[in-house]
Amino acid sequence: MSKSGKPPEQATDRLFATERRPEDFRFDASVARVFPDMIRRSVPGYTTIIPMIEVITEQYVQVGSNCYDLGCSLGASTLAMRHGIPHPDCTLVGVDNSDAMIERCEHYIALDDSPLPVTLRCEDILATELTNASVTTLNFTLQFVPPERRTELLTRIAEATRPGGVLILSEKIRFESERDQEIQTRLHHEFKRANGYSDLEISQKRSAIEQVLIPETLASHQQRLQRAGFDRVLIWYQCFNFVSMLAIKDH
Numbered sequence: 456m457s458k459s460g461k462p463p464e465q466a467t468d469r470l471f472a473t474e475r476r477p478e479d480f481r482f483d484a485s486v487a488r489v490f491p492d493m494i495r496r497s498v499p500g501y502t503t504i505i506p507m508i509e510v511i512t513e514q515y516v517q518v519g520s521n522c523y524d525l526g527c528s529l530g531a532s533t534l535a536m537r538h539g540i541p542h543p544d545c546t547l548v549g550v551d552n553s554d555a556m557i558e559r560c561e562h563y564i565a566l567d568d569s570p571l572p573v574t575l576r577c578e579d580i581l582a583t584e585l586t587n588a589s590v591t592t593l594n595f596t597l598q599f600v601p602p603e604r605r606t607e608l609l610t611r612i613a614e615a616t617r618p619g620g621v622l623i624l625s626e627k628i629r630f631e632s633e634r635d636q637e638i639q640t641r642l643h644h645e646f647k648r649a650n651g652y653s654d655l656e657i658s659q660k661r662s663a664i665e666q667v668l669i670p671e672t673l674a675s676h677q678q679r680l681q682r683a684g685f686d687r688v689l690i691w692y693q694c695f696n697f698v699s700m701l702a703i704k705d706h
């Protein structure tokens with residue numbers, strides 16, 4: 456334990472365990488309190504993707520550049536980036552528009568003893584300033600941005616990215632084929648069940664995120680990234696309907 460005190464109290468996710476009135480999912484204080492447990496038990500591959508963000512960051516970070524974690528939540532991806540940045544002259548910025556997330560994120564950043572300073576901004580990623588970027592991460596955040604604003608955001612990221620820089624984009628995806636969609640959704644739900652979620656929790660959460668988390672196909676993501684100004688798009692991870700891409704801006 457570091458000198459900065461106790462970690463924020465973390466709880467098991469039981470938010471959807473009892474019958475609730477239907478309401479859209481929001482990143483409020485009750486979600487922030489259970490978030491590490493929720494995301495680990497809900498997103499297949501999350502616990503693999505986080506340490507790989509460190510590896511990818513280390514490979515693409517450039518001297519004197521800015522690194523951004525957009526939709527940083529409690530800072531899991533931010534800390535992975537921090538550990539992958541060997542240059543003391545880089546700036547690492549985490550952005551999230553949920554006060555509850557940013558408030559807790561500050562504690563996690565303080566508990567981590569890596570020396571690189573981290574700036575946290577409680578801002579909309581659609582409005583936050585982006586410049587001189589080498590590595591930018593959108594780890595399961597773009598899916599919450601209204602689809603009609605996604606091109607504008609990715610174009611701003613690509614324009615802010617230096618030659619040789621990258622965007623790490625992780626998303627829940629949907630499948631063109633109805634049958635594939637059905638199979639992958641069932642496997643995702645089985646993953647949740649294996650992690651202790653009940654049928655009621657799975658179905659209530661599913662309704663709560665339906666209008667808020669809008670998945671798109673892999674083809675749409677790849678085309679949009681290229682139109683936005685990235686030269687190469689690689690899929691470096693997939694588990695069921697959860698994918699992580701590496702979009703590279705060539706020299």
Ligand SMILES: Nc1ncnc2c1ncn2[C@@H]1O[C@H](C[S@+](CC[C@H]([NH3+])C(=O)[O-])CC(=O)[O-])[C@@H](O)[C@H]1O
Pocket residue numbers: 482494525526527528529530531532533550551552553556578579580581593594595596599600
């Ligand atoms: N327009 C927006 N502006 C700012 N923040 C936003 C916006 N829309 C959503 N968010 C924020 O994006 C985060 C998405 S969670 C990211 C996990 C993290 N990256 C992790 O690696 O642990 C993914 C998930 O819950 O599936 C939430 O904290 C929102 O408040």
Ligand SMILES: O=C(O)C(=O)Cc1ccccc1
Pocket residue numbers: 480493494497498627660661664668
């Ligand atoms: O829980 C789900 O079904 C998901 O698709 C992932 C998720 C994780 C955390 C918040 C919202 C959605």
